[in-house]
Amino acid sequence: MKSGEKLVLGIEGTAWNLSAAVVSMKGVIAEAESTYTPPSGGIHPREAAQHHSANIGEVLDRVFNTASSEGVLPEDLSAVAFSQGPGLGPCLRTVATSARALSLTLGIPLIGVNHCVAHIEVGRWNCGMRDPVVLYVSGANSQVIAYRRGRYRVFGETLDISIGNALDKFARYVGLQHPGGPKVEKLAEPAEEYVPLPYVVKGMDFSFSGLATAARDAFDAGAPLGNVCRSFQETAFSMLVEVGERALAHCGKSEMLLVGGVAANRRLNEMLSLMCEDRGARFDTPEDRFVRDNGAMIAITGLIMLENGITTPVEASAVNPNYRTDEVEVTWID
């Protein structure tokens, strides 16, 4: 491999997705993944962890094989990054163990990466943004985030469950398979009626559990499923876009970045781009492969941290299932 360019291996495994990637600042050199799909219902932490430990050897083999066909050998790597949290404890531990072993074997630094910060960094990297307001929406998280003075500050967040979780819960109740979000989106598209549902924005925070319950009730009361799906999306997304707009106005920023699994929803994209158009702000969301959980986002963040002199000694590499976005010291924006 050409000299000078730093290469980092990143391993993601906070929940359903086990994925590894080798990246340079120029792009992804190799990537491999294995996803855990529950046979029914939602994700079971123990089963997801068992899936990860059964498959991580094979995933790493594949990523190293692809990398070597691109001329990158394990000894060319500068560091190993892994998802340190937040996430499901058993899954995190599986991935952390592999990362430590690789770091010691290859004699290269270990870098513990915050999964939420990784979503932001890969988005900034992929969309070429400098200092955006970030709407981070997934099965586990719903936050409006903006950088200020050394941290990504949470400007607003859910008071109860995440938007993805609310969509999944509702979908499961009405008999749709996991993951429910894409199915709700599909059913919503042709629907034209609006069923009033609770719109809860309190200060800068929002809440989705009451909305999920009200949507169930509306379905039980006989409202057509498509209409309920449409109303669910419209209400929940309006709440998110509203707080996103407030964050733009309050922080005086002019970029809006959408990340996390729910970012794949086209209606949410449309609403955010309308809002940004009206405010004269730039809106973007990364390519699909970087939007959902993926190894490249851990690797890119690890690379940015490495270039800023941040590594994680093994003694400090314990996983943190409740690792908050605003706990991470961010030294690379200003």
Add this chain to the structure above:
Amino acid sequence: MDRLNECDGPIYMNPSDGKYSTSRDILFVARGAEAVVEIFSDIAVKTRIPKRYRLKEIDTRMRKNRTFTEARIMSEARRIGIPTPIIKDLSDYVIVMNRVHGRLLKDCITTELCERVGALVGLLHKGGMIHGDLTTSNMILSEDGRIYMIDFGLSFFDTEIESRGVDVHVLFQTLKSTHDGYEDLTEAFKKGYRPILDCADDVLNREREIEKRGRYL
């Protein structure tokens, strides 16, 4: 804004477009994320603007609810002794209120004024209300020497310690970032706040916790 009448007197509304006008020209316009405030010599007209991104059903419902809640909290606060602009007219999306003449607190803050702010915020919280955007730009020292609270656009009814703590925290953040002598100002605020609210110490302790979380901007 179109002027419709040259007559003296406070306000006129054009029934065809619902817009307001006074005998004098508009002085300036303040634009927030969800509303536009047009300032005239004697009145301020706050209009919640429609959002293209949301369904019309949601948009009209939210703008109506918010306008109504804001007006309700303004008058409720006033009733329990907190100076707020007097509402002169209210329609679905528009609040017409009298303009408060004076200086923004951010331009004339002192520890003495900060203590009075503490007492006012204490009163507001005791009354079951949260301002939601307590900054020294949202308070006016009027010409008659009273401190007015303005912009209740993010206000809501709530008695949770957490909400009160966030309310106070937002104010402390502004004091910290825009004023010298931050410590003295917050101490003065606490001095004014404590005697008003029974659970004031719980709120102030929570504020410290919230600060440690490093969350709010």
